[in-house]
Amino acid sequence: MRIGELAARTDTPRRLLRYYEEQGLIVANRLPNGYRDYDDAYVDRVLQIRGLLDAGLPTRIIKQILPCLNKPRQIHFDDALPETLALLASERDKMTARISCLTRNRDAISEYLEIVSRTPASTTG
Amino acid sequence: MRIGELAARTDTPRRLLRYYEEQGLIVANRLPNGYRDYDDAYVDRVLQIRGLLDAGLPTRIIKQILPCLNKPRQIHFDDALPETLALLASERDKMTARISCLTRNRDAISEYLEIVSRTPASTTG
DNA sequence: TTTGACCTTCACATCGATGTGAGGGTTTCA
DNA sequence: TGAAACCCTCACATCGATGTGAAGGTCAAA
Structure with a gap:
């Protein structure tokens, strides 16, 4: 498919x-006329990128972790340099911290909404 | 305590x-000389703000959800306008989406690291 | 009393993600 | 053939979060 x-x-x-693409997160094939040409798999890949960006990860980090995400069972040892592994472990820990922060705050919001929804509305404001 | x-x-x-403070997330008392003066509780509050920022929430949203986080049992009905409640519900859903995205990807990283760590090192590279 | 470590406001700079549009080529269809 | 709807690159603009520093006030200790 094309970019549109x-x-x-x-x-x-x-x-x-x-x-x-400029940041190295995706690579596009080119049609003879120069148009970008994408495989169907890029739909999921782009959604994954957007999800991670929305969760606070910068493109620089996403670029590093993407290669290990979809092929955990078929490891490219080129990617498995000690520095890369340390970065992955560090990012995994940061993600765990984000998850607990989000969970904690989301649950507090839920609790708040729960209480409000159980409270009878006041007509006087 | 002062800002330092x-x-x-x-x-x-x-x-x-x-x-x-400029964004309305925190408010500082002022000492007679104009210095900002903070209560101990601001340590947790600032850490919470930073955690949410790091997890992708903008200050504009954090400002809206902060009031309901630490006093879910003592509701200010000024905050409970229908629009506010709708925003809270929407943000709660976005946070749930972020959590599942982060969890999914973090688990993939963990699995990758697990496999790599079990693989005997090669001396030839 | 001066030095140094605080604090104030103000303002310009940077950085990453994103918006917008100019200028121009390609393909399709009427 | 020409209009519409794609695509390309390039570049400047915006926006939020953050860095940096100037110009100056406050306070404690030497």
Whole structure:
């Protein structure tokens, strides 16, 4: 598919798809006329990138962790340099911290909403 | 405590503490000489703000959800406007989405690291 | 009383993610 | 052939979070 379809299917501006490519997060084949050509798998990949960006990870980090995500059973040992492994472990820990922070605060919001919804409405304000 | 101590105890640049105040996330008392004066409770509050920022929430949203986090049992009905409740519910859902995205990817990283760590090192590279 | 370590406000700079549009080529369809 | 809807690169703009420093006030200790 071309960039317009990928943009539509991932609800992502074309501008950002080109930006992600510039940052090395995705690579596009080129049609004879120079247009970008994407495999269906890029839909999930782009959604994953957007999810991670939305969760606070910068493209620089996403680029490092993406290679190990979809092929955990088929390891490229080129990626398994000690520095890379240390970075992965560090990012895993940061993600755990984010998860607990988000969980804690989300649960507090839920509790708040729960209480409010159980409280009878006041007509006087 | 003054801003320097709060900065040290939260590992946060003073600049950012002033920025959070400018954004309405925290409010500082003032000493007679104009210096900011913080209660001990601000340590946790600032850490919470930083955690949420790191998890992708903008200050504008943090400002909206903070009031309901630490007093879920003592509701200010001023805060409980229908629009506010809708925003809270929406943000709660976004946080749930972030949590599942982070969990999924973190677990993939863990699995990758697990496999790598079980693989005997090669001496030839 | 001066030095140093605080604090104040203000303002400009940077950085990453994103918006916007110019200028131009390609393909399709009427 | 020409209009519409794609695509390309390039570049400047914006926005939020953060860095940095100037210019100056306060306070404690030598």
